[in-house]
Amino acid sequence: MPVVAQSASQAEKPSVIPLYALQVLSYAGNALALPYVNLYVVASGVSASTLGILLSIGSMLEILIPPALSALADRYQRHRVLFIGFIGSLVVGNLLLAWFDQFIMLAIAVIAIEMVFRPSLTLGMQLVISRMEHESRQIVGRVRSFSSFGFGIASLLANRLFAFGGYFALFMSAAATFTISLGLTRSLPEATTEKRSPKAVGAVPRSRGFYLLAVGMFFMLMAHRVGYAFWFVHFQQNLGLSTEVISLLIAFLALIEIPFFILLDRILPHVNLQSAFLVGGVGMGFVWLFVGIVPNQFWLYILMIMRGAMFATFLLTTFLVIARVSHPENVATNQALLQGTIPGFATLLTAPLAGWAYDNLGAPILFTTIFVTIIIGIVISLPALRYIKNNESEA
Numbered sequence: 001m002p003v004v005a006q007s008a009s010q011a012e013k014p015s016v017i018p019l020y021a022l023q024v025l026s027y028a029g030n031a032l033a034l035p036y037v038n039l040y041v042v043a044s045g046v047s048a049s050t051l052g053i054l055l056s057i058g059s060m061l062e063i064l065i066p067p068a069l070s071a072l073a074d075r076y077q078r079h080r081v082l083f084i085g086f087i088g089s090l091v092v093g094n095l096l097l098a099w100f101d102q103f104i105m106l107a108i109a110v111i112a113i114e115m116v117f118r119p120s121l122t123l124g125m126q127l128v129i130s131r132m133e134h135e136s137r138q139i140v141g142r143v144r145s146f147s148s149f150g151f152g153i154a155s156l157l158a159n160r161l162f163a164f165g166g167y168f169a170l171f172m173s174a175a176a177t178f179t180i181s182l183g184l185t186r187s188l189p190e191a192t193t194e195k196r197s198p199k200a201v202g203a204v205p206r207s208r209g210f211y212l213l214a215v216g217m218f219f220m221l222m223a224h225r226v227g228y229a230f231w232f233v234h235f236q237q238n239l240g241l242s243t244e245v246i247s248l249l250i251a252f253l254a255l256i257e258i259p260f261f262i263l264l265d266r267i268l269p270h271v272n273l274q275s276a277f278l279v280g281g282v283g284m285g286f287v288w289l290f291v292g293i294v295p296n297q298f299w300l301y302i303l304m305i306m307r308g309a310m311f312a313t314f315l316l317t318t319f320l321v322i323a324r325v326s327h328p329e330n331v332a333t334n335q336a337l338l339q340g341t342i343p344g345f346a347t348l349l350t351a352p353l354a355g356w357a358y359d360n361l362g363a364p365i366l367f368t369t370i371f372v373t374i375i376i377g378i379v380i381s382l383p384a385l386r387y388i389k390n391n392e393s394e395a
Contacts, residue, residue, distance in 0.1 A: 013135050016143070018187035019128070023143060024150035025181040026087065026124065030117060031154035032161070033094050033174035035250065040167045041110060044101045054107055056348070058114025063344045066119035070336040077191035079127055079332050084185050086120035089113075091178045098171035122339045125319055126332055127188040134189060138269050141316055145261035152254030159247055193328035206334070209325040209384040214338055216381030217318075220281060221343030223373040226354045226366075227288045234363040239297060253304055260312035268316065274385040277321050278378060280314030285374035287311075292367025325384060 041051050066086075073082040089112050096109035125144070132140050154177075161169045235241045241249070268276060287307045294300050319335070326334040357366045 013137065014187075016137075016139070016187070018184050019131070019143060020146045022181050022184040022187055023128075023146040024153075025177045025184065026120075026150070027147040028150040028154035029090065029094075029174045029177040029181065030121075031151040031250075031254070032158055032170050032177065033090075033097075033113070034117065035155075035158070035247075036162075036167060036170050037097065037110060037113060040097060040171075041106050043167075044106060046103065046106060051110070054110045055114055058111040059344050059348060061111065061115040062118065063341045063348075065115060066123075067333060067336045067341050070119075070123070070333040071330075074192075074330050074333050077193070079123065079192050080185060080188050080190045082332075083120065083123050083127060083188065084182060086116045086123065087178055087182055087185070089116045090120065091175050091182075094171045094175040094178065098168050098175065118344075119336055119340050122335050123332060124188070126192060126323070126335045129319055129323060130192045130328075130331075131187075131189045139265050141261040141264040141268070141312065144312075144316065145258040148254045148257040148261065152251045152258075155247065155251035155254060159244070192331050206327075206330070207325050210334060212384035213321065213325055213381055214342060216377045216379075216384065217338045218342050218346050219373050219377030219380065221339065221377075222346035222350060223288070223370045223377070224284070225343055225346075226350060227291070227370045230354065230358050230363070230366060231291055233358070234291070234367075235300070238363055239294075239300065241297065245297070249300075249304070252301070253307070256305055256308035257312050260309045261316070264312055264316055268320075273317060273320055273324070276313060277317035277381075277385065280310055280312075280317050281374065281378045281381075283310030284314045285371045285378075288367050288374065289371035292364040321385070 038051060038055075041054075046054075069082055069085075070079075073079045093109040093113040096105045096112075100106065100109075128143050129140055132138070132143070158170060161173055165172075232246055235246060235249070236243070283306070287303065287310055290303050290306075294303055318339070322335055322338050323331050354366060357369065
């Protein structure tokens with residue numbers, strides 16, 4: 001593209017500042033609420049067993065409802081409306097937690113939050129990618145870095161808010177940040193594609209690469225979810241980290257991602273997407289392997305720096321790979337299926353076994369198994385990556 005034409009195009013592009021603000025506020029809301037929902041529910045007198053049932057119900061609904069709604073959004077090109085609905089549900093869930101301690105209200109709040117918070121992240125990220133593609137901007141990593149910034153800063157503030165006003169202050173602050181973020185959703189495109197094809201969405205076929213990738217993602221994302229379910233338990237029980245230190249670690253995890261997300265904007269346009277996906281996937285596998293054997297807190301922080309680089313690479317390339325094997329008119333549904341429904345279903349099947357493995361075989365065995373499972377998923381995904389390469393060479 002000529003320099004003059006590029007400058008003219010750049011002048012017509014809308015500001016991304018509202019989009020940055022949306023990322024900061026929406027992820028700050030998650031940081032203020034999500035780590036404390038289960039603690040508050042148990043403190044309100046709900047047993048751990050009952051909480052587990054509520055979380056299972058939320059997971060089941062996550063598997064069923066968001067993909068169905070995403071399919072409707074694909075059909076009618078109302079993806080931003082769906083995103084607003086997800087954020088609105090998080091507002092309602094946090095308000096219920098802040099103002100009520102009756103079981104029925106707590107149950108509704110837990111189920112609502114469990115059902116929509118992961119789909120909201122997935123859909124929001126896809127809309128960011130769609131806008132950047134529409135505007136020919138290669139700053140997806142930079143936009144995502146503001147999400148990490150919001151999460152990290154809010155994590156640091158959470159302890160002070162709790163000391164000031166307890167759970168009420170946390171959940172009201174989360175509801176407020178989510179509510180403000182609703183006013184910024186116009187920074188997202190209305191739909192994942194600018195123009196609909198003459199075909200009905202239901203007639204848009206899914207490629208062979210999509211189905212191959214789906215099987216691989218089953219193993220990879222299942223392993224990641226199991227790892228995230230047990231790593232803080234391992235840090236506290238086996239490395240002796242206090243709850244206060246873990247809260248600081250959560251903030252460090254988010255903030256250390258920022259430079260890597262920004263750096264990826266410069267790297268990804270100049271490297272093969274398939275290779276970057278493999279680097280991120282294998283790298284995250286080794287992160288989980290080392291989580292199980294790291295000897296002390298010092299080496300843990302070193303490992304978290306490695307995790308920041310590999311997580312950023314795996315996250316961005318996963319979204320891009322799914323988008324590459326999808327048609328623009330069903331990409332939202334495909335993202336929901338591959339990053340929500342499939343790993344959610346896999347987790348429901350394997351979470352009890354993972355808990356048994358942690359209790360009876362120990363953390364090193366569990367996290368080694370996670371590593372092996374991720375590698376299996378990557379190997380299964382290789383044909384899908386070749387399919388993407390073939391499509392690119394034909395284009």
